[in-house]
Amino acid sequence: MATSPAAADASLIAACKRGDREAFRLLFEKYKDRVYSLALHFSGNEAVAQDVAQKIFLKLYTSIGQFRGDAHFTTWLYRMVFNACTDEQRKTRRLVPLEGGAVTAAERKAERRPQEQAQFRRQISDAVRGALQGLKPELRQPLVLRYVEGLSYQEIAAAMGCSSGTVASRLNRGHKLLARQLSHLRGQLDR
Amino acid sequence: MTVGAAACPAPKEEEQELMFGHVTNRLSAYCNGELNAAEAQRVESHVAACVSCRAELEEVRLGVALASHLEPVAAPESLWQRVEEALDRGEGQAERAPRLAWLDWRAAATVAAVLLLGIWLAMRWMPGDPAVPAQPSVAGTPARSAQQSVSFDLGVFLRPVQAAGEDVSFERLSSAPPGFVERKREEKFSLEWLNRLLNGPNEPLPGYTLQSARTGAADGAPIIQLVYAKGHDKAFSVFVAPRRVEFKFGKEYAYEAEVGGIACRRVDCPMQRTFEFGEGGFKCVLVTKWIADEDAARVMRFFLDAYRDKAARGMGSGLLVPSVHAAPAPAAPAQAAAKDDERTRLLSIGEKLFVAKCGSCHDSDGSKALTSGPPLNQRALTDEVIAKNVEPRLRSATPEEKQAVAVYIRSFLKPPAD
Numbered sequence: 001m002a003t004s005p006a007a008a009d010a011s012l013i014a015a016c017k018r019g020d021r022e023a024f025r026l027l028f029e030k031y032k033d034r035v036y037s038l039a040l041h042f043s044g045n046e047a048v049a050q051d052v053a054q055k056i057f058l059k060l061y062t063s064i065g066q067f068r069g070d071a072h073f074t075t076w077l078y079r080m081v082f083n084a085c086t087d088e089q090r091k092t093r094r095l096v097p098l099e100g101g102a103v104t105a106a107e108r109k110a111e112r113r114p115q116e117q118a119q120f121r122r123q124i125s126d127a128v129r130g131a132l133q134g135l136k137p138e139l140r141q142p143l144v145l146r147y148v149e150g151l152s153y154q155e156i157a158a159a160m161g162c163s164s165g166t167v168a169s170r171l172n173r174g175h176k177l178l179a180r181q182l183s184h185l186r187g188q189l190d191r
Numbered sequence: 192m193t194v195g196a197a198a199c200p201a202p203k204e205e206e207q208e209l210m211f212g213h214v215t216n217r218l219s220a221y222c223n224g225e226l227n228a229a230e231a232q233r234v235e236s237h238v239a240a241c242v243s244c245r246a247e248l249e250e251v252r253l254g255v256a257l258a259s260h261l262e263p264v265a266a267p268e269s270l271w272q273r274v275e276e277a278l279d280r281g282e283g284q285a286e287r288a289p290r291l292a293w294l295d296w297r298a299a300a301t302v303a304a305v306l307l308l309g310i311w312l313a314m315r316w317m318p319g320d321p322a323v324p325a326q327p328s329v330a331g332t333p334a335r336s337a338q339q340s341v342s343f344d345l346g347v348f349l350r351p352v353q354a355a356g357e358d359v360s361f362e363r364l365s366s367a368p369p370g371f372v373e374r375k376r377e378e379k380f381s382l383e384w385l386n387r388l389l390n391g392p393n394e395p396l397p398g399y400t401l402q403s404a405r406t407g408a409a410d411g412a413p414i415i416q417l418v419y420a421k422g423h424d425k426a427f428s429v430f431v432a433p434r435r436v437e438f439k440f441g442k443e444y445a446y447e448a449e450v451g452g453i454a455c456r457r458v459d460c461p462m463q464r465t466f467e468f469g470e471g472g473f474k475c476v477l478v479t480k481w482i483a484d485e486d487a488a489r490v491m492r493f494f495l496d497a498y499r500d501k502a503a504r505g506m507g508s509g510l511l512v513p514s515v516h517a518a519p520a521p522a523a524p525a526q527a528a529a530k531d532d533e534r535t536r537l538l539s540i541g542e543k544l545f546v547a548k549c550g551s552c553h554d555s556d557g558s559k560a561l562t563s564g565p566p567l568n569q570r571a572l573t574d575e576v577i578a579k580n581v582e583p584r585l586r587s588a589t590p591e592e593k594q595a596v597a598v599y600i601r602s603f604l605k606p607p608a609d
Contacts, residue, residue, distance in 0.1 A: 015424040017560050036266035057274045065562040068551045125260040153225045172219040175454025189256050
């Protein structure tokens with residue numbers, strides 16, 4: 001009989017709580033991309049994202065016993081990632097706002113031939129990721145959860161511990177700020 | 192004039208929507224497909240007629256289009272290696288260790304509190320004893336907070352003690368210091384009662400009976416002295432403090448020792464031997480010139496056990512509470528019913544507190560698996576161990592609440608192994 005994802009998670013987590021290193025490896029494989037991806041988008045820096053991801057999994061290993069199971073595991077994970085990123089940002093101040101060079105590169109790519117669309121798309125992605133760093137954390141979080149994790153407003157609200165209305169309001173502000181910061185890319189997006 | 196503009200900030204989006212029917216705050220939800228059909232229709236109708244909202248929608252659409260370029264990124268292959276190396280270096284274990292140490296620390300703190308109550312009580316019932324100064328001399332100790340250690344001269348307690356037999360009224364005991372349990376059921380205390388309590392089946396040392404007890408204080412720290420004697424010329428005293436107190440007894444000669452498996456600091460003087468022992472803030476000193484080391488270990492173990500036992504019952508920090516080792520008397524039917532009611536009440540209080548304070552790690556019935564071993568409800572824990580772990584986690588709770596949690600935990604545990 002097929003096991004549901006939630007049941008599989010519960011089984012893995014229970015094994016991790018017993019100190020099963022192999023189960024922890026499986027849990028790592030399952031969530032490593034999501035953790036790293038969230039950390040990268042939230043921090044905007046690959047080195048920081050790697051540090052944060054490492055810390056998250058170490059913390060996960062040591063404190064998974066504290067996971068109560070009354071919330072989704074991913075919700076718990078999201079909060080750990082955001083808290084770790086915030087701590088890291090406060091500690092290292094390595095996070096920098098989007099540099100003009102990245103946008104310039106994206107613009108330059110955008111002017112190239114259509115066969116370079118994939119690369120162009122990646123450049124836009126880098127530019128948006130950079131622009132995210134100029135936003136306040138409370139605006140950055142819902143954007144990352146929406147577009148990187150693909151969560152609904154309700155799921156974002158659960159992860160952030162706020163109402164759906166607040167999520168809508170913050171996303172509204174976040175979208176507008178992104179649009180203002182990267183308005184010069186408007187023409188490129190239409191291509 | 193700019194004053195007016197400053198005093199009347201632009202209305203927020205929600206206010207604008209209320210005042211003018213604008214839909215600016217729903218534009219992202221509209222673009223993200225988070226609105227139902229009716230709400231989406233309303234947005235579209237409004238935007239078609241409202242230049243301001245149409246401009247906002249264009250801006251939000253651009254933001255959505257840009258954000259849609261965000262994509263998940265795969266973690267680098269080296270990440271697991273980094274994590275595994277950190278785990279192998281013990282970084283994972285380093286965070287687990289304090290949790291274990293914390294358990295030990297909490298148990299120790301509980302024990303300390305129990306002993307001090309007894310001392311304080313003893314002092315209170317002998318105010319007229321001319322041999323006992325109303326204020327014990329304190330050697331060079333300015334007033335300190337309750338969190339700091341107190342230094343006093345042990346000699347003030349080594350004076351003739353009151354003979355057994357004098358009753359002590361409850362009134363004299365009713366002003367117990369904070370953290371101490373007041374007795375409310377007993378009308379009177381007596382040294383006979385103390386004898387039954389502490390020299391019953393679980394007497395510290397066979398043949399020795401409690402001859403006297405008194406309390407004193409040093410810098411606000413209550414101290415109790417219990418004097419046990421066998422015949423006319425053999426005796427030992429136990430001084431108990433509810434928190435860390437520095438006993439001065441030729442400490443320049445003190446050395447760390449282990450007597451009968453109990454860690455202590457001892458001083459061997461020609462006239463007497465002292466054993467300072469305890470856990471955490473709880474402090475006890477055994478003074479004797481008569482008993483052998485193995486008997487000293489029995490006495491120390493008795494007081495440690497009494498403290499832990501009492502703490503496990505959630506009865507606070509006082510040592511001299513009758514339920515410590517008293518055998519339960521057969522209860523009359525009415526008393527049994529009252530006892531059941533009391534237990535039900537405690538269970539109810541205990542369950543609520545346990546769920547709130549401990550439920551995250553243990554679930555409401557202790558069934559949650561733990562990294563440190565089997566679930567709580569699969570463990571055969573003694574009352575002592577329960578109390579040891581309850582006390583530090585519920586530091587701000589009342590003694591009754593702590594007792595209630597201990598009773599609740601007891602209700603779902605396996606019975607302790609003999």
